[in-house]
Amino acid sequence: MSDITTKMIIDCVREVARRDVSGDTDIFTAGVDSLAVLRCRALLKKWTGVKVPGHVFFGGRTPEGIVDLIGADNAGR
Amino acid sequence: MLVVEDSPLYSAEFFATGDPWSYLAQLRREAPVSLHRRADGYEFYALTKHADVHAAYVDHTRLSSAYGTMVDGSYLPRKDSASGRMLIVADQPEHAAIKKPVKAGGFNRTMLARIGETVRRNIRTALDGLAVGDRVDFSRVVAPALPMGVLEVLFGIGATDAGHLLERTRTMIGYRDAAYVGGSSLDSLVDAQLEVLDFIEELIDDRIASGADDDMIGMLAQLVASGAMSRDVALLNGLNVAVGGNETTPHTASLVVTTIDAERDQWRGVVDGRVGADVATQEFLRWTSTNSYVQRLSVADFEVGGQVIPEGSFVTLWNMSANRDEDVFERPDEFVVDRRDNKQIAFGAGMHRCIGAPVATLEVQTFVEELAEWDRAFEVVAPPRRLYSNFMLGLTELQVEVVKAKALVA
Numbered sequence: 001m002s003d004i005t006t007k008m009i010i011d012c013v014r015e016v017a018r019r020d021v022s023g024d025t026d027i028f029t030a031g032v033d034s035l036a037v038l039r040c041r042a043l044l045k046k047w048t049g050v051k052v053p054g055h056v057f058f059g060g061r062t063p064e065g066i067v068d069l070i071g072a073d074n075a076g077r
Numbered sequence: 078m079l080v081v082e083d084s085p086l087y088s089a090e091f092f093a094t095g096d097p098w099s100y101l102a103q104l105r106r107e108a109p110v111s112l113h114r115r116a117d118g119y120e121f122y123a124l125t126k127h128a129d130v131h132a133a134y135v136d137h138t139r140l141s142s143a144y145g146t147m148v149d150g151s152y153l154p155r156k157d158s159a160s161g162r163m164l165i166v167a168d169q170p171e172h173a174a175i176k177k178p179v180k181a182g183g184f185n186r187t188m189l190a191r192i193g194e195t196v197r198r199n200i201r202t203a204l205d206g207l208a209v210g211d212r213v214d215f216s217r218v219v220a221p222a223l224p225m226g227v228l229e230v231l232f233g234i235g236a237t238d239a240g241h242l243l244e245r246t247r248t249m250i251g252y253r254d255a256a257y258v259g260g261s262s263l264d265s266l267v268d269a270q271l272e273v274l275d276f277i278e279e280l281i282d283d284r285i286a287s288g289a290d291d292d293m294i295g296m297l298a299q300l301v302a303s304g305a306m307s308r309d310v311a312l313l314n315g316l317n318v319a320v321g322g323n324e325t326t327p328h329t330a331s332l333v334v335t336t337i338d339a340e341r342d343q344w345r346g347v348v349d350g351r352v353g354a355d356v357a358t359q360e361f362l363r364w365t366s367t368n369s370y371v372q373r374l375s376v377a378d379f380e381v382g383g384q385v386i387p388e389g390s391f392v393t394l395w396n397m398s399a400n401r402d403e404d405v406f407e408r409p410d411e412f413v414v415d416r417r418d419n420k421q422i423a424f425g426a427g428m429h430r431c432i433g434a435p436v437a438t439l440e441v442q443t444f445v446e447e448l449a450e451w452d453r454a455f456e457v458v459a460p461p462r463r464l465y466s467n468f469m470l471g472l473t474e475l476q477v478e479v480v481k482a483k484a485l486v487a
């Protein structure tokens with residue numbers, strides 16, 4: 001899962017929610033909702049083949065936080 | 078007005094281990110409209126009388142559903158992104174526009190007939206698989222047979238997929254209950270919700286590709302294809318129906334079984350055919366009141382029960398209390414299997430009245446009919462475990478032994 005980068009999260013938020021965010025923006029405060037997460041997840045899967053569990057979005061909250069959590073989830077497996 | 082600090086109505090534990098019925102009966106007698114506070118500042122008004130609950134249900138202009146229908150973490154009224162796009166949290170005019178196609182596609186006569194057949198088949202299969210002497214957890218082994226057939230028909234899926242869908246929605250509603258989920262509960266909630274949405278989205282894409290519109294999901298898919306409905310709205314309402322359908326009737330069924338066990342003499346009337354299954358079903362619905370309350374937000378001052386609830390307040394409508402109101406029901410605290418003119422309000426009232434009410438009634442009645450015909454019966458052999466929730470009244474464990482029918486009603 002480590003191929004998912006902060007930039008990819010930022011790109012997918014731009015694509016699905018039409019919002020420009022930076023690495024440390026809380027994407028939910030910026031207007032991302034469950035359906036946007038659904039779309040974002042589908043995009044990441046298309047780009048990398050990896051299906052990211054939903055809770056890392058809600059737990060990580062910022063693009064950087066999300067990438068950190070993906071790494072942590074991965075390390076724990 | 079009575080103000081209750083640290084109210085037990087907030088406490089899932091109170092509903093699982095205490096006696097909410099008595100507490101609500103006391104409120105009904107002494108303070109039919111009351112205010113309940115929590116330490117963090119959240120507060121809501123509680124309506125406990127049948128007449129007040131009904132009046133609140135039908136006042137769609139002063140009471141809004143858009144701020145959520147469950148008492149929740151955030152104490153500042155806040156809409157979320159589903160508001161106005163999903164039936165349960167939509168006000169007029171959006172509500173009517175969504176309800177029309179969902180009702181036409183999922184809850185018409187033909188659908189109801191197909192659902193009835195499928196539900197009966199599933200219940201028979203579950204009961205036939207049990208032999209005298211078997212000990213099982215009814216809530217896991219038999220109860221899911223009720224909503225299973227509904228999912229199969231509305232979503233056009235097989236029993237295996239329906240089973241997966243059931244498990245996921247169960248996690249969503251019961252996420253605070255350790256019996257339903259392991260690990261971090263909030264994580265399981267969001268993962269489960271996304272899985273359900275993913276699944277529904279796949280179904281919609283399949284139906285758009287095939288053009289089939291002969292079930293609810295197909296009908297929604299064709300509306301998406303023609304541009305009459307947005308994909309998000311179709312998804313959210315597919316989710317609403319799946320959750321509403323799955324997380325209610327299994328609990329009702331479990332409580333039907335404990336009620337029969339406790340009221341064997343009355344049950345004999347149904348078995349003998351002296352009491353119609355339809356009449357008994359209404360009383361089971363009143364007695365179990367599976368969905369204990371719903372919440373609204375007052376968007377104007379709202380006068381009820383001789384009190385004025387100010388604009389901007391959360392208001393809770395207690396179905397379970399209304400269903401035991403002494404002004405409406407004789408012997409309200411007794412189960413009366415042949416109760417006539419039953420004014421139970423388990424499905425709510427007004428424009429949000431449960432869209433699945435005919436389906437739920439059919440499920441419960443079919444279950445009652447099949448139990449009455451069965452040559453075996455369930456005997457409760459251990460104290461059931463109640464769901465940790467103030468919103469759904471149900472059981473997460475119900476140990477029963479299968480006995481000969483004659484052993485229960487000699």
Ligand code: HEM
Nearest residue numbers: 146164165321322325367368371424425429431432433437
């Ligand atoms: C015994 C079983 C059930 C009970 C006690 C129950 C109870 C309720 C209640 C009280 C409401 C009104 C909510 C409000 O006013 O805010 C409601 C709405 C709803 N129910 Fe049920 N329900 C049951 C079964 C079902 C089934 C089987 C389905 C679907 C197949 C379903 C789907 C829904 C939906 C989609 C809504 C939202 C309707 C709207 O807002 O217009 N329910 N239910």
